Structure formats: C-alpha cells, structure tokens
Amino acid sequence: MLVPKISHLESPGHLLLMTRFGALDLLGSLSGGEDYQSLLPHSESVMVENLRIRILTLEKLMAVKEATGAAKDQQSLRILRRTLDQRRADAD
DSSP states (O other): OOOOOHHHHHSSSEEEEEETTEEEEEESOOTTSOOHHHHGGGEEEEEETTEEEEEEOHHHHHHHHHHHOOHHHHHHHHHHHHHHHHHHHHHO
16 A cells, blocks of 8 residues: 655645545645635534544535536536435424
C-alpha cells in the first residue's frame, strides 16, 4: 500500500485513498474557487472512531456534484436526493 505524501494531500487535485475505514475521496479544491474557510459553514463534524473530522453537508455535497456535470456525479445525485428526502421525513 502506498502512503500519500504531504505534497499529495496539499495539492489541488483529486485523491482516492483506501483507509482501514474504507474509501476516502478527497478533492484539493472545488470549481468555483471555494476554499476550506468558505466551506466550513456547509460542513458538519462527525466522529470516526476517536477522530473528529468535518464533512460537507448532504445539501452542499449535492450542489458540488450538480456543478461538476460529470456522469458519475449525476448518477450519485439520485441516491443523495433520496437520502435527503428520507432524512427530512425522519425529522418530521
């Protein structure tokens, strides 16, 4: 297994890593020039074992995928929309 270097993690590119928790899909930057600070209000904190990480909210993730126009992102939007609908129904 290859271990990513700091330069890989700091790059604006795309990384797909395999971790002991499963696949980890990382983007160094988003189209539209959004950076870490501008995305913080659109993220939530979650615990993975003893590690607290921030992830995009489902709504923001959907907006990011809609903006890419990539076929694989468009396919995943159907699942994400159903997930969001289910979360909203459960909250009512």
